[in-house]
Amino acid sequence: MDKTILKAIAILAVLGGLLAIPRFVDSPYALHMMILLFMSVMMGQSWNILGGYAGQHSVGHAAYFGVGAYTTMMLMHTKQIAPWIGVWAGIALVVVVALIIGSICFRLRGPYFVLASIAVAEILRLSAINLTTLTNGAEGILATELPPFKVGGAIITDFATKVPFYYIGLFLVVLTVGVTYLVQHSKLGYFFQAIREDQDAAHSLGISISLYKNIALVLSAVLTSLAGSFYGIYVGFVDPPTVLGLDVSVQIMLICIIGGMGTLWGPVLGSLVLVPLSEALRSNMITEALVKIGLVSPESKIGIFLKENLSHAHVLLYGILVVVVILFMPDGLMGFIKKLAKRRKQEAV
Amino acid sequence: MAVFMQSLISGILIGGVYALIGIGLTLIFGVMRVINFAHGDILMVGMYLTYIIFTMLGIDPFVSVLITFPLMFLFGGFLQKVFINRVLNALAQNQILLTIGLGLIMSNTVMLIFTSDYKILTTSYSSSTIQVGGGVSVSTPLLISFLITSAITAALYWFLLKTDTGQAIRATAQDRDAAQLMGINVKRMSIIAFGLGAALAGTAGALISPTYYIFPQVGGVFTLKAFVITVLGGMGSVVGATLGGILIGVTESMSAVYVSSGWKDVIVFVLFLLVLLFKPSGLMGKSRT
Secondary structure: OHHHHHHHHHHHHHHHHHHHHHHHOOOHHHHHHHHHHHHHHHHHHHHHHHHHHOOOOOOOOHHHHHHHHHHHHHHHHHHOOOHHHHHHHHHHHHHHHHHHHHHHHOOOOHHHHHHHHHHHHHHHHHHHHHOHHHHOHHHOEEOOOOOOEEEOOEEEEOOOOOHHHHHHHHHHHHHHHHHHHHHHOOHHHHHHHHHHHOHHHHHHOOOOHHHHHHHHHHHHHHHHHHHHHHHHHHHOEEOHHHHHOHHHHHHHHHHHHHHOOOOOOHHHHHHHHHHHHHHHHHOOHHHHHHHHHOOOOOOOHHHHHHHHHHHHHHHHHHHHHHHHHHHHOOOHHHHHHHHHHHHHHHHHO | OHHHHHHHHHHHHHHHHHHHHHHHHHHHHHHHOOOOOOHHHHHHHHHHHHHHHHHHHOOOOOOOHHHHHHHHHHHHHHHHHHOHHHHOOOOHHHHHHHHHHHHHHHHHHHHHHHOOOOEOOOOOOOOOEEEEEOOEEEEHHHHHHHHHHHHHHHHHHHHHHHOHHHHHHHHHHHOHHHHHHOOOOHHHHHHHHHHHHHHHHHHHHHHHOOOOOEOHHHHHHHHHHHHHHHHHHOOOOHHHHHHHHHHHHHHHHHHHHHOOOOOHHHHHHHHHHHHHHHOOOOOOOOOOO
């Protein structure tokens, strides 16, 4: 009992700290990093519901991310519909898309399910490229002008700084983590896990497999589409490869796998590792640090090579991370930490 | 009619190369039950290898297959021994992710070395054609690559059907445990199978290098194509992959002519989903496991 209270206090303290951050930090870069972190947690956590809890490893989540992002952006760009209204259209469309995908893919199991989920996402990506009148094709949609957000005539925010995005992101993270928590502690979550552990056994116990798989998919897809819409509005630009590409699906999955699938805090942990690391590589911080310590001189061949190329290498790092995680900690960082804690306990006894 | 014949013939010719890619993937899946998501990236490595041999040593891409094949075989064997072997009994998604990770490492390492610029390998015959008659012409590099593909496929069938090692590989694919009990070294068979799969993908890369752009991200397209081909033919079936490759080649070239080249890949994926839904065991597959 004490433990749960302690946990709740800790979570509230972290949340309070996060709420207060924009009051004390006005560096746009720091806020930008936090927003990227929020986005990553949302993406990983949404995948977690379907992949981690229900055990359906979709490699096509870019479909939901992209449909959300595209719908919101298209409505804003062509019809001048504000994103907080457009996002509902995105959700409605994603539910329809998810149910269609579910009706196709859930007839298949294991590797066949994975392949079908990729195929559907690819069909959507290619359609976005080819339906030029609707989506502006490969050029993508650029829409950076956000209308001010008003409640009863009073302007709440005009999105001039990163602060409103920060709070929207934080709200969405609390929402996604909250939904996952509720799923984990409800009958629904137990059904999901039963399906994950043994589909046939779950079926014989009277759990409707296709119903609960579809519920997991719709929940996961709606949250992913929210992340996609948020991405679209924040960045102000969407095009087929960045929101519908296979890379997006893999990245969504990665956050969860590296952190630990089927755990509430896995995607958070995964994001805390992945986002700073890829940002450090992208902005050449690592090379600068190496130069500062004196390990590499900036004029040497290695120094020049690192400076020119390391910023392109963040995907390479993803690859290496995946291989290392799969080979040495197949249950992700959460699993690894739990194992260490267990070993410690045993040693203490 | 000439247009129809033209697209049919070029479809079959490119289908031969697709078959090679598909056979590689299906061999790996058959023996290890691992879906190799790095298959296209292995093909990409084969393309760059051919490019290096061509620019540094001046060896014709079709001749350099003799070097590419054994090198890619060793590369595949290495991947199997060091990485894939450790996850043979792991969860399916972990195997998939491992191969995705390996693919990312390959494509990004190549990008670091060669940058992401498109490279073109121009031979004296790259754009030459042969008139067949009836207004139908055939691209010379495609025709040569089809002939080489057919020879390799024939040799592979002979290897799998007639040699002891080939039979051992097929036995391992049929029932890993039983094969092991019969004294077959399944670990070695796995290494050979992955090596062969990689060698076939690499060879396919070498064969298409005179007609395709060479760039680090080229693999993704071929990975997806390889899946479509193997599922179409039936996972694990070599005959199926051969037929599947040709079928996909013809479908692509037909839809490029009669629908539009932008939608041809969509048509291929829709066909793929239909096969998954209505005949998941594929054209030649017997069981789904």
